[in-house]
Amino acid sequence: MSDIRDDADTATCTDVQLSGDGFSGDSAWERDPATGRPRPPRRPFKARGSFVERCEGCRLPVLNCLCPYRVAAQSQSRFWLLTHPLEHNKPTNTGRLIGDILESTEVFTWYRTAPDATLIARLEDSRFAPFIIFPDDQPDYAERVVNIDAVGEAACTGRIPVFIILDGTWRQARRMFRKSPYLDHLPVLPLHSDRLTRYHLRKPASASHLCTAEVAAELLRQSGDTHAAATLDDYFDAFNDSYAASRKHHRLESPTLAMCRLLEQRSK
Template sequence: MHAVQQLHQYRKSLSTTTYKSRGQRVIRCELCRLAKPFCICALAPKVSSQAGFLMLMYDTEVLKPSNTGKLIADLIPDSFAFLWSRTQVNPDIITLLNDPMWQPMVVFPKAYAGDEREIFDNKITVTSGKRPLFIMLDGSWREAKKMFRRSPYLQNLPVVSFTPKTPQDSTELSSRYQIRLAANNTELATAEVAAQVLSLAGEQTNADLLDLWFDVFSYQYQRGVCQINKANPNAVADYTEFAKLNGITLAKDITN
């Protein structure tokens, strides 16, 4: 069980009522949070990465089956997840940010960073001997802005900012996330942002794999909750073929 799954179990234990959302009657896998007939746990990838991801999750975000932050933790071994609080700071967050092995940086649009922040704009530089720790603010856009502005421990950290691009022709990327409505289609899901970050960090295979894993999740999610499926119908086949071509092991190896 990875960090986001553990946080989901913890947050659920604090609830005095059942969290209700669209598709609440669906019987779900406790790990991938998809309808049990469409569980993707057997397809989970096993890879290595120099990057780490710290997910700061808004209170109810971790309870949402549609959350895509967990897809990052499915892929990246060094993933960490914490509930965000405006008034109380989890000391484990501070310990992680101060760990000398990591170079923490917040993934957020540079327009909100201010003039004094160090900005990694479409290029990431990591100090020798350190590994990048990408901090993802996981929630709605309104919630993410609140986390960015009201977390004192983030205020002096560098910001990673980029214009999302497609790898094929470098045109501006539109979100493929149809599970929730965004204000506009350039607001990417958390996993889509992480894939762009991995590409900037020089891990293109992992970036492509996360994009494909996101497609698998989107397709299977919609199969479980609605009759109209707008996701890629070839998502599972594309993902498993990519894994096979790149020698990536899956939780249950079905690539042969």
């Protein structure tokens, strides 16, 4: 699941195209991806933060750019983010942090009537062992539920474990799970954790609701990729603190402890 909460910091919908990196033009809003038919015009939505000067690399306000702290890590598992179209526009979305740290991460835009062809091809590729990350709270898919040990078992057979995260609000993620028949055959891996969210930028319904990057870090930790998990955790904390300071128009005077650890990794 994604950040599992709604956010006011949304870019102007008429100014963006939803693509792999989330930003570039506006054609995706003009036509329905399934039929190609023109969509009715959207009224421009000017949200809080839409006029902030942002770094083109990390998309954070230039006041506290995150780029100096970006560090590459390796993991035995991969992430595929199935992202709701509206989530691409949110600068507070943490899903992109996963791709900054793990270069093998892939992002696919979810449309109910037009599944991404590349994602379908990935799901049919026998090299991968995909798991969809979703709670085990409903009985109708109980037979598909597995635990974290299944990830290691898949790796032992020579397949690449893949965590599929539904990147959207909680309501959107529920709909994506229910309205995506091409996911119906996948094992469901619920994330059980005692960790509480450290995310400052969106208001959670519960402290136990982790944002996308926190979910990914915990999955890495539980599946044995502890170094990648720690790196992503530090990068998330750097993002969290940088963005929170920028909202108050405050420049961080010195790196935080998490930032210092990332800088030390970059220097090696």
